[in-house]
Amino acid sequence: MxxxxxxxxxxxxxxxxxxxxxxxxxxxxxxxxxxxxxxxxxxxxxxxxxxxxxxxxxxxxxxxxxxxxxxxxxxxxxxxxxxxxxxxxxxxxxxxxxxxxxxxxxxxxxxxxxxxxxxxxxxxxxxxxxxxxxxxxxxxxxxxxxxxxxxxxxxxxSDLRPQRGGRVGHLVKRVISDPVDRARVEAHVRQANRFILAEGGIQRTAEMINDHLSELAGNELRQSVRISLGAPAFERVADTLRLLLPQAGESEFVAVYDVESWKELRQRAGANANLLDRVSEDGDRVLIRLGHLGKPEQEKLGELYAELLDHVEPFGVDQNGMxxxxxxxxxxxxxxxxxxxxxxxxxxxxxxxxxxxxxxxxxxxxxxxxxxxxxxxxxxxxxxxxxxxxxxxxxxxxxxxxxSLIVMHRAEGRVTATALRRCPLDENQKADLRRYLDVTRSQLLFSRAVVLVEGISEALLFPVLAKRAGYRFDHSAVEVVAVAGVSFAPFAALFNSDEPARRLHIPCALVTDDDRCAGELEPSKLRDAAELMAAGRVLAAGRQSDRSSKAAELEGGTLKVFRARKTLEVELGMFTDNLEPIAEAVEGCGHPTVARNLREQAATLDFDWGRAAAVWARLSGMKAAVAQRLAALLDEGTPVRTFVVPDYLSAAAKHVARRGSRS
CATH class of the missing domain: 3.40.50.300 (P-loop containing nucleotide triphosphate hydrolases)
Incomplete structure (x- = not known):
């Protein structure tokens, strides 16, 4: 049930x-x-x-x-x-x-x-x-x-301290329910009280209190007192029990002996002395760790194990961390x-x-x-x-x-709760998503909007470019998630159902490449301006990849798909204002020759697709490093640079941050 x-x-x-x-x-x-x-x-x-x-x-x-x-x-x-x-x-x-x-x-x-x-x-x-x-x-x-x-x-x-109705005592009462077992506990308390009352100091203390009471209230009105460990009633005993912990920095209890007492203990242990071998010496003290002594070992040691516990110097919960x-x-x-x-x-x-x-x-x-x-x-x-x-x-x-996850969001003036098991994920997608949702990617479940991108380059640059387009992802609680490839389907299934009860109720932008002309062009072979111009014409007329078409089919629910023409680098290279910041970023990554070639080729190309092909070719093999450097150059705190944000990224930013703060 x-x-x-x-x-x-x-x-x-x-x-x-x-x-x-x-x-x-x-x-x-x-x-x-x-x-x-x-x-x-x-x-x-x-x-x-x-x-x-x-x-x-x-x-x-x-x-x-x-x-x-x-x-x-x-x-x-x-x-x-x-x-x-x-x-x-x-x-x-x-x-x-x-x-x-x-x-x-x-x-x-x-x-x-x-x-x-x-x-x-x-x-x-x-x-x-x-x-x-x-x-x-x-x-x-x-x-x-x-x-x-x-x-x-x-x-x-506070709740773990000994007190009437305390948590520890409540559990003890639950575990020890047999009247015979309870009576045995009460007998131990009565015996302990007898020993305590027999101590001269305890008796003298009680006499002192009674003498003062006699002076304060007179013989007729005074009450007599005595001192004991506590009432032997089981309920009261359970409420006085407290939890003891190993000393700070220790993961198990440690019994502390002086060297002579330790030698005597080993002699009395006889054939079981090997059970006490795990020791360390601290000056004139011998520390005996008790964590390795399970119930069989405790039974073999018998009364010696009880003696070991008497030599433990424990902490209380008030000395423990929160x-x-x-x-x-x-x-x-x-x-x-x-x-x-x-x-x-x-x-x-x-x-x-x-x-x-x-x-x-x-x-x-x-x-x-x-x-x-x-x-x-x-x-x-x-x-x-x-x-x-x-x-x-x-x-x-x-x-x-x-x-087990139930995700709550505030959407369109009302609060929603989506059980992820209701999202249209098959078992393979669940397994994939389980692997993908590390600590960083799990933050998408707490956000107000999500952007799914292919890799680290897009994840580094997109928040900065969105800010230039007028949208602050940080102010709008937008989470950018790099799926480390093109396996968007498991993530998309969290957002794209047409049934409201089977999706998260926040906007999601899937940003990917259309990968046109995949396999037709080799960037390392595009050297001079003529080759770049020819490559640009091929790209301009190219057809999107089958992989990109499948990504477009994921659109639905609160998820929209936004695709770059070829790749992010191609889109950025379409604009002449972007070429110098990109060259600076390449130079900042330790590639001055590549930066010089990019500047020279860009100056001779008057065809936007040709310039785009040049950026794509020159950045091959260094996309992530250049993206990180470019993001730093374009972000606030550095000299203001003119830079054009491609339309598909502006549209994606608008989709996820349409209710967020604009910069």
């Missing part, structure tokens, strides 16, 4: 047209820029799951009702949830919520009405299940649904959910985490995603914790399964 669809209307940034989000079982990663509604979705989920047991920490307030600019707030918030994948047993448990299929589903509907009573605004909640409004949702049924929420501003250190405390916190919370599910206490469990990457470096973000993905499946039968994650991290995104 998993939440498959959530429909939201009139809640915060989602207006009357609403938004429908499709989820999968297991992991779901919700991506998007700031203020696009990711937290609103998470809070809608919290409102839904809070119908079950546990502390409710989110409520609908009057300010949560959608209000259009200059308008009145909406009067009703609607949340509609559809659960699918119900087993036969779950269909019996959630009978009151069922809707006949196929597929059979369980539906829950929440309505929040904004009313004014006595001049005061208040919110009235209504809940019903199934298809027929008014069908009640029995509390006993919803007790089988549970969730855990980790907010973006979570205070992991990033690792966040990891520990996630581990504790997920452990609680898993234990509940294994114990059969819930039929459905959800984990909601906002920005799991907070305070965590990139390599560790990858491991965090892998951990969450693996542990969402908790047994061989496929029982799952459904995980909902919001993120701004390209690193985490690059690791996530494409099927």
């Amino acid at each position: 998993h939440l498959a669809t959530l429909r939201i209307e009139n809640f915060r940034c989602f207006g009357s047209s609403g938004i429908t989000i499709e989820f999968q079982a297991g992991m779901n990663v919700i991506l998007g820029e700031n203020n696009v509604g990711k937290t609103a979705i998470v809070d809608a989920l919290r409102l839904l799951f809070s119908l079950g047991p546990g502390r409710r920490d989110v409520y609908v307030q009057p300010q949560d009702f959608y209000c259009a600019a200059g308008g009145e707030p909406a009067h009703e918030i609607r949340l509609d949830a559809i659960f699918e994948g119900l087993s036969n047993a779950e269909q019996g448990v959630f009978y009151e919520l069922l809707v006949p299929g196929p597929p059979v589903s369980a539906q829950v509907h929440l309505r929040f009405r904004l009313e004014t009573v006595g001049g005061q605004s208040r919110v009235r909640q209504t809940v019903w299940g199934g298809e027929v409004e008014g069908q009640p949702v029995p509390p006993a049924v919803w007790e089988l649904v549970s969730h855990m929420y980790l907010g973006a501003l979570r205070d992991a250190e 990033g690792y405390n966040n990891l520990i916190y996630m581990g504790v919370v997920l452990g609680d959910l898993v234990e509940r599910r294994k114990a059969g206490l819930q039929n459905y469990s959800a984990l909601l985490i906002e920005e799991p990457e907070a305070h965590i470096h990139p390599q560790l973000q990858v491991l965090v995603y892998d951990f969450l993905s693996r542990t969402s499946v908790i047994d061989d039968a496929g029982n799952q914790v459904q995980v909902f994650v919001t993120s701004h991290s390209p690193t985490l995104t690059s690791r996530a399964s494409l099927d």
